Amino acid sequence: MENKFEYNQEITDKLTDVYKEVIKDLGEDPNREGLLKTPERVAKSVQFLTQGYQQDPDAILRSALFQEDYSEMVIVKDIEVYSQCEHHMLPFFGKAHIAYIPDGKIVGLSKLPRIVDAYARRLQVQERLTLEIRDCIQRTLEPKGVAVVLECSHMCMQMRGVEKQNSSTTTSAFKGLFLNNDSTRKEFINLIQARLH
Ligand SMILES: Nc1nc2c(ncn2[C@@H]2O[C@H](COP(=O)(O)OP(=O)(O)OP(=O)(O)O)[C@@H](O)[C@H]2O)c(=O)[nH]1
Ligand SMILES: [Zn+2]
Secondary structure: OOOOOOOOHHHHHHHHHHHHHHHHHOOOOOOOHHHOOHHHHHHHHHHHHOHHHHOOHHHHHHOOEEEOOOOOOEEEEEEEEEEEEOOOOOEEEEEEEEEEEOOOEEEOOOHHHHHHHHHHOOEEOHHHHHHHHHHHHHHHHOOOEEEEEEEEEEHHHHOOOOOOOOOOEEEEEEEEHHHHOHHHHHHHHHHHHOOOO
16 A cells, blocks of 8 residues: 555646745745745645544555454554644644554554554544544454554644643543443553553
8 A cells, every 4th residue: 555645736726826825925026036836735734633624534444454363462562643623723743652452353554653643644533533543443453352542742732722741631432342341441551651672
């Protein structure tokens, strides 16, 4: 699966005009050298950062499902997350930790970070992002349990607003054994906190 992203020329043109106006409204000169290409760059950048709308996370997971008897916990942790809040369209970013307990099916490991990106590259709130990742894994893999934990810093709380530069937000979503079995959930929490190397 390649990472190539194709910009939509019509949307690029439309947004380029919009950002030219934004720059003017901010009191800057869109015709000065350093800013000449900026509206087009921003037009492309926002398309890149919201490309998740064109992706189908269920299909991403379904593209690499394998039958396997392994029935212990699988954890992929410290997955970088870059998203933007739907309220201010400012970045929030941090780490995702994902675990599941297979029930006959495992998934290609790289597909978990891929669905994180597919949901993160939209206008989001951290809570919904967490639930969407969990529910996608539940639907497609039908595992015995799923756990998703996100730890993120929100630029809208750091650069502006309440201006709390060191705050971070943790969200979690559990299903199946992670929800119903305390020791499974504890094992997961211990493993994502552990530094094995
Ligand atoms: N629950 C949740 N809230 C978020 C997220 N990202 C941003 N927010 C919050 O969304 C809220 C929007 O509140 P408003 O009062 O409408 O916006 P605002 O006046 O800009 O608020 P301040 O950020 O407090 O200045 C703020 O409290 C943000 O901190 C998120 O991922 N989840
Ligand atoms: Zn915000």
